Amino acid sequence: MEFYRSSKVLIVALLGLCLIAAAAIARRARAGFVANASFAHRDLEQPPYVAVARAKRVTISNSLSIAGQFLPYQNVDLHAKVAGYIRQINVDIGDRVRRGQVLAVLEIPEVLAQVDEAQASVRRAEDEIQRARSDVLRAEADHDALHADAARLASAADDRPGLIAQQEIDNASAKDRASQAQVDAAKSALAAAEQQLAVAKADQQHYSALIDYAKITAPYDGIVTWRFSDTGALVQAGTSTSSGLPIVTLAQISVLRLRIPAPESLASKVRMGDIADVHVQATGEHFMGRVTRFTDSLDTSTRTMQVEIDVPNLDYHLQPGMYADVHLEANAVPNALMVPIEAVRRSDDGASVLVVDAQNRVEARDVKLGIENSNIVQILAGLSQGEQVVIGNPGAYQPGELVRPKPAAFAASEGSGIAE
16 A cells, blocks of 8 residues: 555656646747747848939029010111102012012102202202302412512612602502402402312202102011001101101011010029020921020019020021910029939928948938929939939838838930930
């Protein structure tokens, strides 16, 4: 019986030891599983992908898309310089003319009579000059004779005092002085006649010029866009305050002005030579142009500044009044360091970007911004060419975080003002 109890105790002890050993083995197994699971998780965990773009140098500009209108380079209403009747008109609307071509001829009877009168005055003045010259010659001849007589009497009186009466000597001397005065008077009359001839010739030139004004000529190569008068019509002088209609309107369209109204926000940025992309609605053609001139002042009623682009039109295929869609690149900045605008974080303290360094870690960088458009922004300081900036969602990453950069396309959409 005692043996039985001892065996039972031994069996219970052995069972306890087995349970303890099993529990220990179970704990070690669980610990090993957890360790293996953690190791596997660490193997599976990778740094997150991040979209990046490299800062690069491009040309940026402020862009404007607006409708412009073609206008003649020059456009003038041709008036008559003197009043008269149209004797002949040689052109009609649509005619192409050359510089100096006679467009119309006026009939001016009064001017013809004035020209004849001026020519007669010239001839009369010339005759008067001939007469005055003859008078001068006659007066000089008389003076020479009387002067010689006076000189002889004076010489004889000196040689033989008392031979010649003093009264006779005084009379000869007086006649000598009188003849000198006659010479001076004749020369003055000749000078007056010459001045009168100059006045007559000036009148003749004046009225001859008025005759030339009877011909209306083209001041430049162009096209007649309107005709106001017909043969026989009375036209008034264009210099009078009550001048009537012109004879024709002449437009120079071998070169056209493409005029566009730049809004106030862009007016101060427009520069000579700025590039414009022009699309003509009527013809479908597309070409590039450059700003030729601008008013440099705003229209107070529209708050716009007029900008012009000269467009060659040698074959006249473009017509004044046509509209064109103009995309103007103003204030172009060449070789500017640019990043996508979505890479920039802005705050009251300034602007910053997230840069992925050579070790693929995120670094916050303060930057100074320049000009920008809807797609890109200029970096003036704080970033170098070729550095990678985070785009897309820069707020999701923290400085120092390890990431895997994934380059994204850095190209502006059409009309953004970028040029490589």
